[in-house]
Amino acid sequence: MKYNLCIPIPIRYTTIKEVKPIIEKVIKSKPNLIELRFDYISNVNTLSVDFIRDLLNIIRPHAAVIFTFRDSSEGGQIQIEQNERFKIYKLFIAVKPDYVDLEMNTDKDILKEIINLSSQKGVKLIISHHNYEKTLTYEEGISLIHDFHEYLIKVLLIKPKILEDNIYKIIFTAQTFEDNLIPLKVCKEFSNSNQKIISFCMGTLGFFSRIMCVIKGSFLTYASLEEKTAPGQINIEKMKEIYDLILD
Numbered sequence: 636m637k638y639n640l641c642i643p644i645p646i647r648y649t650t651i652k653e654v655k656p657i658i659e660k661v662i663k664s665k666p667n668l669i670e671l672r673f674d675y676i677s678n679v680n681t682l683s684v685d686f687i688r689d690l691l692n693i694i695r696p697h698a699a700v701i702f703t704f705r706d707s708s709e710g711g712q713i714q715i716e717q718n719e720r721f722k723i724y725k726l727f728i729a730v731k732p733d734y735v736d737l738e739m740n741t742d743k744d745i746l747k748e749i750i751n752l753s754s755q756k757g758v759k760l761i762i763s764h765h766n767y768e769k770t771l772t773y774e775e776g777i778s779l780i781h782d783f784h785e786y787l788i789k790v791l792l793i794k795p796k797i798l799e800d801n802i803y804k805i806i807f808t809a810q811t812f813e814d815n816l817i818p819l820k821v822c823k824e825f826s827n828s829n830q831k832i833i834s835f836c837m838g839t840l841g842f843f844s845r846i847m848c849v850i851k852g853s854f855l856t857y858a859s860l861e862e863k864t865a866p867g868q869i870n871i872e873k874m875k876e877i878y879d880l881i882l883d
Contacts, residue, residue, distance in 0.1 A: 639855035641668035645675035670701040763804035770807035770814035809836035815844035826852025
């Protein structure tokens with residue numbers, strides 16, 4: 636069975652000599668995807684197209700690339716104005732990574748422009764929702780995705796064809812072991828359609844869904860190498876060991 640492991644890397648500096656060794660170490664662990672988390676940056680004004688492109692060129696022969704600047708309301712490390720984030724996302728799309736991750740709660744005008752711009756440039760979107768407090772019910776999770784999809788088409792007037800390659804990502808926080816079953820059911824539901832999905836639970840109690848989500852249809856799951864960017868991330872070597880045992 637093929638499954639996708641993604642390692643996020645916090646980008647704190649805008650000099651290649653400081654970031655390249657970290658990326659090269661991650662590449663050696665052979666993830667399928669690498670996510671660059673730019674919301675860890677010390678000074679957003681130092682971000683440039685050349686720096687971002689250099690990072691992409693280091694990774695791209697080895698793994699697909701996700702660019703993210705997580706909003707502070709959903710776990711981002713710094714708080715900036717929406718318009719400033721919009722400028723950063725335009726930089727991302729100009730460089731053309733494989734994927735860009737942004738939140739469902741993004742300002743509607745910015746969201747519409749990013750969706751259309753990414754479509755023009757051939758960049759796929761991961762449109763995400765993170766709940767750091769609890770796990771929604773199965774019905775709430777399904778409705779969240781369906782309602783948002785309808786909102787894009789009927790309110791923002793996005794053409795359905797543009798949305799076909801995008802991925803919806805809904806992440807919960809497990810308060811009980813049983814909470815793990817919700818994202819797995821969500822993944823199973825969407826695995827029977829053409830809509831790509833990422834869903835699991837964060838936190839110590841979310842361990843089971845982090846492992847099992849790709850088996851039930853999630854496009855990817857996240858692993859760590861040395862530094863975790865979300866509660867409950869598991870080391871990639873441990874993840875591979877677990878999959879070798881249960882998928883052999």
